[in-house]
Amino acid sequence: MKAWLLDDFRGLEALRFADEVATPNPKGGEVLVRIAVAGLNPADRYLSEKLYPARPPFPHVLGRDGSGIVEATGEGVKNFKPGDKVALLRGDAGVERWGSLAEFVSVPAEVVVPVPEGWTMEEAAAAPLVYLTAWQALTQWEPLEAGAPVVISGISGGVGLASLHLCKAMGLSVAGLTRSEKKGAELVDNHGLDVAFNPGSATLKKQIRDFAGRRGVALYIDNVAGPLFNVVIETLGKDGRVSCVGRLAGEVPDFNTARLFFKRIRIGGVSAGDYSSSAAHAAWDHIVEYMTAFGKRPVIDSVHPFTELLAAFEQLREGPLGKVLVRVGDV
Numbered sequence: 027m028k029a030w031l032l033d034d035f036r037g038l039e040a041l042r043f044a045d046e047v048a049t050p051n052p053k054g055g056e057v058l059v060r061i062a063v064a065g066l067n068p069a070d071r072y073l074s075e076k077l078y079p080a081r082p083p084f085p086h087v088l089g090r091d092g093s094g095i096v097e098a099t100g101e102g103v104k105n106f107k108p109g110d111k112v113a114l115l116r117g118d119a120g121v122e123r124w125g126s127l128a129e130f131v132s133v134p135a136e137v138v139v140p141v142p143e144g145w146t147m148e149e150a151a152a153a154p155l156v157y158l159t160a161w162q163a164l165t166q167w168e169p170l171e172a173g174a175p176v177v178i179s180g181i182s183g184g185v186g187l188a189s190l191h192l193c194k195a196m197g198l199s200v201a202g203l204t205r206s207e208k209k210g211a212e213l214v215d216n217h218g219l220d221v222a223f224n225p226g227s228a229t230l231k232k233q234i235r236d237f238a239g240r241r242g243v244a245l246y247i248d249n250v251a252g253p254l255f256n257v258v259i260e261t262l263g264k265d266g267r268v269s270c271v272g273r274l275a276g277e278v279p280d281f282n283t284a285r286l287f288f289k290r291i292r293i294g295g296v297s298a299g300d301y302s303s304s305a306a307h308a309a310w311d312h313i314v315e316y317m318t319a320f321g322k323r324p325v326i327d328s329v330h331p332f333t334e335l336l337a338a339f340e341q342l343r344e345g346p347l348g349k350v351l352v353r354v355g356d357v
């Protein structure tokens with residue numbers, strides 16, 4: 027099979043395209059999936075640069091998200107059969123075992139789900155990791171009251187847009203932070219965002235306070251961290267919560283814990299990889315229900331040819347609007 031192989035931790039530039047890699051055999055309990063579309067995530071790059079906890083044996087195949095067709099099943103697999111359309115939900119694929127940046131991947135049957143009815147292969151490959159992450163960021167706290175103001179940084183990215191969809195389906199008000207005026211306008215016009223702010227604006231704190239009103243911000247979903255964190259935290263209301271998802275802008279400098287005291291602010295880490303298989307399936311069922319009821323589908327920024335993987339990763343690094351995908355095979 028064709029696959030992108032990672033031979034060491036020198037980063038994405040060390041990836042090499044190989045066209046005579048042995049196709050895996052599904053072991054007992056596994057399904058062999060012929061990949062149609064793979065979804066890229068910043069964590070792929072982190073892993074390739076040794077900035078992620080996983081230390082898989084080399085050569086390794088990256089790729090945590092993907093959709094395709096079941097090619098074969100291992101002994102004991104009852105819930106899938108060859109020809110079924112599936113997506114990888116969560117698990118070790120692309121982390122400790124070979125992932126979706128290959129024509130075939132073999133994974134335990136418990137980590138795949140049927141492609142939701144009416145979704146394309148692209149949409150199915152665009153959703154699992156970012157929607158599970160967004161789901162945890164939203165549901166790790168007590169439910170918010172209808173209309174509660176939420177702020178999301180990195181709103182134009184995979185997790186940001188997934189969080190926006192789920193927030194709107196739950197009846198929450200959302201202010202999104204994006205460095206791009208164009209993307210902000212697009213998100214307001216076409217994706218249900220209530221208001222977009224530039225995180226670099228000198229008046230950001232006031233803009234967020236005006237949006238949130240007297241109640242203050244109820245929840246901050248943070249994909250970015252960096253100095254912005256200290257600005258947004260000052261806009262939180264009483265019992266405000268922060269779900270820390272990513273840190274694309276680096277560390278938070280000079281964080282003062284006194285900012286948490288009087289409003290009883292709580293900060294919680296998010297780890298989609300921490301979901302057990304059954305919890306991930308339960309969350310996924312809710313996500314698909316919400317998306318169906320809300321009439322929304324995952325947003326796709328771009329689909330790149332399999333051979334142009336590095337250009338696809340570059341698009342992801344530059345700041346997409348939705349998910350960056352690669353088409354692996356014509357299935």
Ligand SMILES: NC(=O)c1ccc[n+]([C@@H]2O[C@H](COP(=O)([O-])OP(=O)(O)OC[C@H]3O[C@@H](n4cnc5c(N)ncnc54)[C@H](OP(=O)(O)O)[C@@H]3O)[C@@H](O)[C@H]2O)c1
Nearest residue numbers: 068180182183184185204205272273274275296297298345
């Ligand atoms: N904890 C978990 O379980 C988990 C799971 C999935 C992802 N993550 C992490 O969450 C973060 C977001 O993931 P994602 O898939 O949504 O990423 P993404 O698709 O690359 O989008 C992130 C968005 O953040 C903005 N951004 C990028 N670099 C930035 C920078 N240096 N400073 C400020 N804004 C920046 C960009 O928006 P604009 O260009 O519009 O500003 C970009 O569209 C990543 O760090 C990822 O590793 C964590």
